Amino acid sequence: MPEHACLPGTHAGVLKTINEWTMAPDSIYLLTAPAGAGKSTIAHTVASQAKENGILGGCFFLHRDFNERRDPHMVINSLAFQLAHFNLEIAKNIRNILTSDPDLVSSRSLHNKFLNLIVKPVKHVANVKGTILLVIDDLDALDNQNATQSSTRQGFLECIANLEPELPSTLKIFMTSRPEADITQELESFWQCSLVLDxxxxxxxxxxxxxxxxxxxxxxxxxxxxxxxxxxxxxxxxxxxxxxxxxxxxxxxxxxxxxxxxxxxxxxxxxxxxxxxxxxxxxxxxxxxxHPDISDAVFFERFQQVVGGIVVLFDPLSSASFDLLLNLPFRSEDIVSSQQSFLHSTDGDIVQFIHPSFPEFLSNKARCQNDQLRIDQNYQHSVLAKACLARMHEILRKNICDLDPSNLNIEVDNLSKRIMRYISKELQYACQYWAYHIDSMFEMHADTYELVKIFFHDDFLPWLDVLSLLQKMKFVSISLNFMQEKIQCYSNTEESAQLLILVKDAKKFVHQFYHLIGQSAMQIYNSALPFTPQQTLLSKLHSPKWDNYVKVLNGTSLHWSPLIAACEGHSCSVVCVAFSPDGSTIVSGSFDKTLCLWDAQSGAVIGEPLKGHTDKVICIAFSPDGSRIVSGSDDSTLHLWNAKSSAAIGEPLKGHSDEIVCIAFSPDSSKIVSGSQDNTLCLWDAKSGVAIGQPLKGHSDQVTCVEFSPDGSKFASSSFDKMLCLWDGNTGVIIGHPLKGHGGEILIVTFSSDGSKIVSGANDNTLCLWDAQSGALIGKLLGGHNNCVTCAAFSPDGLTIVSGSSDSTLCLWDTKSGSLIGRPLEGHRSHVSCLEFSPDGSKIVSGSWDTTICLWNARSGTAIGKPLKGNGDSVRCVAFSSDSSKIASGSGGIAHGLFLWDAKSWEVVRETLKSHTALVSCIAFSSDGSKIVSGSNDKTLFLWDAKSSAVIRGPMRGHSDQITCVAFSPDGSNFVSGSHDATLCQWDAQSGATIGEPFKHHNDGLYSIVFSPDGSKMVSTSWDSTLCLWDTKSGVVIRGSLKAHSSLVRCVAFSPNSLNFVSGSDDSTVCLWDANSGIVIGEPLKGHSKYINCVTFSPDSSMIVSGSDDKTLCLWDVKSGAAIGEPLKGHENRIDQVTFSPDGLLLMSHSSD
Structure with missing residues (x-):
C-alpha cells in the first residue's frame, strides 16, 4: 500500500477530513471523484496510515480487470478474513458463527453474510475500544451483471445502507467511487465528499x-x-x-x-x-x-487482435497464455511492450491496463474517432468466444488429469500440480468465460453457433470435469443460463430446437448431480451419467461415447422429474410458504415455531431460522413491496419481520383470542388482514402494527383463509361454515351476503391476478370458481383429487390454477374449461399444506407435512400438452401480412409465443416462435411483409424474419413496464412501441436501436398507437382517456390531450389517405377526427352497447369497422357517419381486434372466445 500512497503533502485537506471523520459518530464515509482524479491513491494512503496506527481492520481494492475482484461476496469474505487476523476475539466470533452455519461463506445473501461475518463478530467484542477501519476502494467496479439481484452492486449498496444502524460504534467504513447515481443516491444519508478538480x-x-x-x-x-x-x-x-x-x-x-x-x-x-x-x-x-509502425497496416491489425482482446478479457492472462488462447502467429508481447503508456506486465507476466479510463476511451465511438484504433467490443467478444470454444474442443478429454476414478477430488495427491500440468491457464480461462463472451455479443452468429453445438455434443462432460477440479462450479449454471437465452434468440429451426433441448437437459443434469460433480470429477461419468433419465437427449448423445462407465440395468427414470429441489431445514412439518415479489427468495413457516428463508434458485437456506413465536407458525406472507414478512401463529399473535435483515419489527400484534389461521397483505403493502379460529378477522396498519377498528364478524365458524383482491378494494374470506364472505378493503364492512356452493368446510380462497375470479377449495374434494364482481358460481373443478383440497393458487396470467390436497398431490387446472391439465404431480409423501406460483409463473413451490418443500417447474415435466392446431392458449393479438398471405397471432398463457398461419388454408405455417418470457401482447407486420415485431408483458420487443421465423433483433429493452402496442412506419424503416410506463419509443428496424428519447405526453399507460399511411404522423391513445397526435420525425406533440369521449379510448386507426383517424372508447362510441387539425368531425357514432375494443378503416377509406365487448362488429359509412346494416354477430365473447385484409375482401376479427 505505501508505494501507491499520496506524495507527502498532497491531498492534505481531504486526508484531514477523513481523519476527523474516524473520530466522529458517523460510521460510513464515501469519497467520490471522476476516473483518474486520485481516489485509489487516497484510499491506499488512508489504509496505510490506519495500518501504521493499528486500526486497519481490513481493506479491499476492487479491480475491473479481475472478475473475482469485482464480486461483492469476495469483498465481504476478504474483509472478514482480515478482521479475524486483526483481532483474536473477532476471529473466535467468526469461527463460532461458521461452526453453527458452515454454508455462510458460500451463501448468496450479501445481507446475511455481511451481518454475520462483519457486523456481529465486531459488535460482540469487548476488548476493542478504539476505531476499527475498513477500506473499500472503487465501489463502481462492483459487478452489476451475471448475478441475482441480491448479489449485484445494488444488492451490496442496499446491504451497507440497511445495516448501517446495526454497525457497532467502533466500526468505520471508508469507501471510494466514481460519482455514479445509484451509488451516491443509495448512500446519500451518509458522510460524502467529492474531490474538486479545479x-x-x-x-x-x-x-x-x-x-x-x-x-x-x-x-x-x-x-x-x-x-x-x-x-x-x-x-x-x-x-x-x-x-x-x-x-x-x-x-x-x-x-x-x-x-x-x-x-x-x-x-x-x-x-x-x-x-x-x-x-x-x-x-x-x-x-x-x-509509434514507429503507425503507417503499417499490419501494426493496426495486430493492435486490434492484442489490445482488443485484452479489453474484453474477464480475467487478465499472461502474454504467453493469451497467445495460445487466440492461436496468434506472432508474440503479443511485442505489441504490449510498444504500448507501455497504457499497458504493463505484473508478477507472473500478467498483462493489465494501467488505468481503466484507457479501455473505456478505446471502446467509445464518440471519444475514439480513429477507426483503426477504436475497439469494437462486440466483435472482440465474438473472437474470444470462438477461440475459447476451439481451445476447449482441442484439449478437453475425459479424466484430463489422469485421476483414480475411485477418489474424491480432495483425496487426490498433488491435485494442484496435476492441474498445473494438464489444465493450462488459457484452458482454465476458456472453461470459465466462453459463455460470458457469447452473452456479451449482440447476437450469436452462425460460426459461433456451430462451435456451441459441437461443445454440447462433444465437450460438455469434460468441461464439467475441469470446473469440478478447479472448484469453479459456480460458472456452470451461469454459462448454461447464458446459452439457453442465446439459443432461444438464435433461430426457430428444428436443429436449434434440438440444441435448446440439449441445453435444458444439461441444466437439469447439473442441478440434479451438482454436489456429486463438485466433489468428484470422475463421478460425472461413473455415477451421474448412468443415472441420467434414459429418454433424455443428453443421455442418448453422451452415454454411448464414454467407455467403462457403470451401466444401470434397472430402476432408472425415463424422463426428468419436474421437481427442482427438496429443501430441508425445519425440524417439524412445514405448513406455509411464500415467494418474495421478485421471486428470488422463499419463506417457510413450520410447526417448529420458526420461519426459514431460502434461495429460490438453489433451494439453499439463507441464514438462521427466524424465532419469535411461542407456538406453531401457521401462516406467512411477503408484503408486495418485498420489504416485510408477516407471520401468524397458534400463539394468537402476528409478527412482522424485515425481509432483508430477518430482524423482528416491533412487538407482536395482538387482537385475536384464538389461533391465527390466515393472513394477507393489501396490494399497496399498507394493510394486513388476519383470520382466526375465534371466527373473526382483524384489519391492521402494516406500518405501525395497530389494529384498524374492531374484529370483523360475519362467519359462524373459524376463518380458514383470507385474501385481498389485486386492486385492494375488497378481500375475501372462507370458513368452516361452508361459506365465503366478501369485505370492503378499506372499511372492513361486509359486501352482500355470504356465498354458498361447497358441500363441505372451505379451506382456501384466492383471487385471480386481474381480480375477476375467485377460486375456493374445500374438504368435499372440489374447487369452486366464482365471479368476483357478482359473487355468482362459475363452476366446479372436479376429478383431480381424492381427498380434501388444502391450497390453491392462480398462475400470474390467470389461465391456470394449481391445487394441493391431503392426497399428497398437486393438480393443474385450465381456468377456461375447468378441466384437469395432465396428471396430478407426485413428489410429497404427505398432506400438501401450501403452494404458490413464482411471480413469472415458471415455478411452483409447495410445502408438506412430510417436512419438506418442493420446487416444481410449472411448464415442463407436467402433462400440459401441445397447442391444438395453433396457439392453445388465449389469442392476445393478430395481424395480416401486407400481401394477405399470412396471419401472425400472439398468445398468452403457457405458450406466450407467436404463430404464423396461411391465410387461405388456415394451416399453421410455423408453430410457437418463443423468445418472450411472458404473454405476447401485441404484434405487427412491416409494410413489405418481411418482418414482424412483437411486444410482451416482459417489457421487451423482438424483431422477427417473417420468412424464416428467425429472431433478427431482441430482446429490445427501452420501456420500464409491459408493452401494450406496436406499429411499423409505412416505409418499414422504423417502428414505435407504447407501454404502461406512459411513453412511446421509436426504434430503428435494422439495428434495433432506439431513435431519440421516449415520447412523453400521456399521464398513464399507452393503449394503442398507429402511424398515418404517409408516415408523417402518429396517434396514440392512453388509459388517461385522451388521444395525442404526434409528428414522427421530431417526436413533438402536434395536438395533445384530444378529448371527445367520456371514458377510456381503447383504439385508434388512420384512414389510408391519411386525412382522418377514428377512435373507439369505453363510452361505447366511435369518433371520427381530422388528421391535420386534430378536431373531431361530427357527433360520436353510436351503435354498440359496451366498450369499443378495436376500430379500422377499409382500404379505400370509405368504411370503418368497430368491435366491442357486446360481442358484435359495426360497419360505418365515413361520409355520412351512418351504420351500414345491422351489427355483425358470431363471437361468444368480447371482440378484441379486427382488421381488413389489404385487398379489402376479407375482414378478420378475434375474440376472447
Missing amino acids: SKETHDDLKTYAKSCMAKINRKYKYLGQNWPGSETIFELVNKACGLFIWIHTVYLFLKQRDSSARLKTVLSSQTLGDAKSEIDKLYIKALLD
Missing part, C-alpha cells in the same frame, strides 16, 4: 506530482539538463491535466520511454480545452499515434 489544492497537488514525475525522467536521461522541463512547462502540464492525476501519469509513462523532449512538445502542441475528458482523450490519441 480547486487550488488540486492544482498545487498536481504541480507537486508533475515535478516528481519529471524529476524521474530527468534522472533517467541526464542529458536533458538539470532544469528540464522548467517551471513554465510544469505549469502548462498542470493546466492541461484539468485536475486528473492520470493525465500527468500517462504523460510521464509516454515521455520516459524515449525522445522525451520531442514527445513533450507533441503533448503540449494542442490548445488546452479545459475539459478533463477531452484532454485525456487527446493525450491518448497522441500517445497511440506516436
Whole structure:
C-alpha cells in the first residue's frame, strides 16, 4: 500500500477530513471523484496510515480487470478474513458463527453474510475500544451483471445502507467511487465528499506530482539538463491535466520511454480545452499515434487482435497464455511492450491496463474517432468466444488429469500440480468465460453457433470435469443460463430446437448431480451419467461415447422429474410458504415455531431460522413491496419481520383470542388482514402494527383463509361454515351476503391476478370458481383429487390454477374449461399444506407435512400438452401480412409465443416462435411483409424474419413496464412501441436501436398507437382517456390531450389517405377526427352497447369497422357517419381486434372466445 500512497503533502485537506471523520459518530464515509482524479491513491494512503496506527481492520481494492475482484461476496469474505487476523476475539466470533452455519461463506445473501461475518463478530467484542477501519476502494467496479439481484452492486449498496444502524460504534467504513447515481443516491444519508478538480489544492497537488514525475525522467536521461522541463512547462502540464492525476501519469509513462523532449512538445502542441475528458482523450490519441509502425497496416491489425482482446478479457492472462488462447502467429508481447503508456506486465507476466479510463476511451465511438484504433467490443467478444470454444474442443478429454476414478477430488495427491500440468491457464480461462463472451455479443452468429453445438455434443462432460477440479462450479449454471437465452434468440429451426433441448437437459443434469460433480470429477461419468433419465437427449448423445462407465440395468427414470429441489431445514412439518415479489427468495413457516428463508434458485437456506413465536407458525406472507414478512401463529399473535435483515419489527400484534389461521397483505403493502379460529378477522396498519377498528364478524365458524383482491378494494374470506364472505378493503364492512356452493368446510380462497375470479377449495374434494364482481358460481373443478383440497393458487396470467390436497398431490387446472391439465404431480409423501406460483409463473413451490418443500417447474415435466392446431392458449393479438398471405397471432398463457398461419388454408405455417418470457401482447407486420415485431408483458420487443421465423433483433429493452402496442412506419424503416410506463419509443428496424428519447405526453399507460399511411404522423391513445397526435420525425406533440369521449379510448386507426383517424372508447362510441387539425368531425357514432375494443378503416377509406365487448362488429359509412346494416354477430365473447385484409375482401376479427 505505501508505494501507491499520496506524495507527502498532497491531498492534505481531504486526508484531514477523513481523519476527523474516524473520530466522529458517523460510521460510513464515501469519497467520490471522476476516473483518474486520485481516489485509489487516497484510499491506499488512508489504509496505510490506519495500518501504521493499528486500526486497519481490513481493506479491499476492487479491480475491473479481475472478475473475482469485482464480486461483492469476495469483498465481504476478504474483509472478514482480515478482521479475524486483526483481532483474536473477532476471529473466535467468526469461527463460532461458521461452526453453527458452515454454508455462510458460500451463501448468496450479501445481507446475511455481511451481518454475520462483519457486523456481529465486531459488535460482540469487548476488548476493542478504539476505531476499527475498513477500506473499500472503487465501489463502481462492483459487478452489476451475471448475478441475482441480491448479489449485484445494488444488492451490496442496499446491504451497507440497511445495516448501517446495526454497525457497532467502533466500526468505520471508508469507501471510494466514481460519482455514479445509484451509488451516491443509495448512500446519500451518509458522510460524502467529492474531490474538486479545479480547486487550488488540486492544482498545487498536481504541480507537486508533475515535478516528481519529471524529476524521474530527468534522472533517467541526464542529458536533458538539470532544469528540464522548467517551471513554465510544469505549469502548462498542470493546466492541461484539468485536475486528473492520470493525465500527468500517462504523460510521464509516454515521455520516459524515449525522445522525451520531442514527445513533450507533441503533448503540449494542442490548445488546452479545459475539459478533463477531452484532454485525456487527446493525450491518448497522441500517445497511440506516436509509434514507429503507425503507417503499417499490419501494426493496426495486430493492435486490434492484442489490445482488443485484452479489453474484453474477464480475467487478465499472461502474454504467453493469451497467445495460445487466440492461436496468434506472432508474440503479443511485442505489441504490449510498444504500448507501455497504457499497458504493463505484473508478477507472473500478467498483462493489465494501467488505468481503466484507457479501455473505456478505446471502446467509445464518440471519444475514439480513429477507426483503426477504436475497439469494437462486440466483435472482440465474438473472437474470444470462438477461440475459447476451439481451445476447449482441442484439449478437453475425459479424466484430463489422469485421476483414480475411485477418489474424491480432495483425496487426490498433488491435485494442484496435476492441474498445473494438464489444465493450462488459457484452458482454465476458456472453461470459465466462453459463455460470458457469447452473452456479451449482440447476437450469436452462425460460426459461433456451430462451435456451441459441437461443445454440447462433444465437450460438455469434460468441461464439467475441469470446473469440478478447479472448484469453479459456480460458472456452470451461469454459462448454461447464458446459452439457453442465446439459443432461444438464435433461430426457430428444428436443429436449434434440438440444441435448446440439449441445453435444458444439461441444466437439469447439473442441478440434479451438482454436489456429486463438485466433489468428484470422475463421478460425472461413473455415477451421474448412468443415472441420467434414459429418454433424455443428453443421455442418448453422451452415454454411448464414454467407455467403462457403470451401466444401470434397472430402476432408472425415463424422463426428468419436474421437481427442482427438496429443501430441508425445519425440524417439524412445514405448513406455509411464500415467494418474495421478485421471486428470488422463499419463506417457510413450520410447526417448529420458526420461519426459514431460502434461495429460490438453489433451494439453499439463507441464514438462521427466524424465532419469535411461542407456538406453531401457521401462516406467512411477503408484503408486495418485498420489504416485510408477516407471520401468524397458534400463539394468537402476528409478527412482522424485515425481509432483508430477518430482524423482528416491533412487538407482536395482538387482537385475536384464538389461533391465527390466515393472513394477507393489501396490494399497496399498507394493510394486513388476519383470520382466526375465534371466527373473526382483524384489519391492521402494516406500518405501525395497530389494529384498524374492531374484529370483523360475519362467519359462524373459524376463518380458514383470507385474501385481498389485486386492486385492494375488497378481500375475501372462507370458513368452516361452508361459506365465503366478501369485505370492503378499506372499511372492513361486509359486501352482500355470504356465498354458498361447497358441500363441505372451505379451506382456501384466492383471487385471480386481474381480480375477476375467485377460486375456493374445500374438504368435499372440489374447487369452486366464482365471479368476483357478482359473487355468482362459475363452476366446479372436479376429478383431480381424492381427498380434501388444502391450497390453491392462480398462475400470474390467470389461465391456470394449481391445487394441493391431503392426497399428497398437486393438480393443474385450465381456468377456461375447468378441466384437469395432465396428471396430478407426485413428489410429497404427505398432506400438501401450501403452494404458490413464482411471480413469472415458471415455478411452483409447495410445502408438506412430510417436512419438506418442493420446487416444481410449472411448464415442463407436467402433462400440459401441445397447442391444438395453433396457439392453445388465449389469442392476445393478430395481424395480416401486407400481401394477405399470412396471419401472425400472439398468445398468452403457457405458450406466450407467436404463430404464423396461411391465410387461405388456415394451416399453421410455423408453430410457437418463443423468445418472450411472458404473454405476447401485441404484434405487427412491416409494410413489405418481411418482418414482424412483437411486444410482451416482459417489457421487451423482438424483431422477427417473417420468412424464416428467425429472431433478427431482441430482446429490445427501452420501456420500464409491459408493452401494450406496436406499429411499423409505412416505409418499414422504423417502428414505435407504447407501454404502461406512459411513453412511446421509436426504434430503428435494422439495428434495433432506439431513435431519440421516449415520447412523453400521456399521464398513464399507452393503449394503442398507429402511424398515418404517409408516415408523417402518429396517434396514440392512453388509459388517461385522451388521444395525442404526434409528428414522427421530431417526436413533438402536434395536438395533445384530444378529448371527445367520456371514458377510456381503447383504439385508434388512420384512414389510408391519411386525412382522418377514428377512435373507439369505453363510452361505447366511435369518433371520427381530422388528421391535420386534430378536431373531431361530427357527433360520436353510436351503435354498440359496451366498450369499443378495436376500430379500422377499409382500404379505400370509405368504411370503418368497430368491435366491442357486446360481442358484435359495426360497419360505418365515413361520409355520412351512418351504420351500414345491422351489427355483425358470431363471437361468444368480447371482440378484441379486427382488421381488413389489404385487398379489402376479407375482414378478420378475434375474440376472447
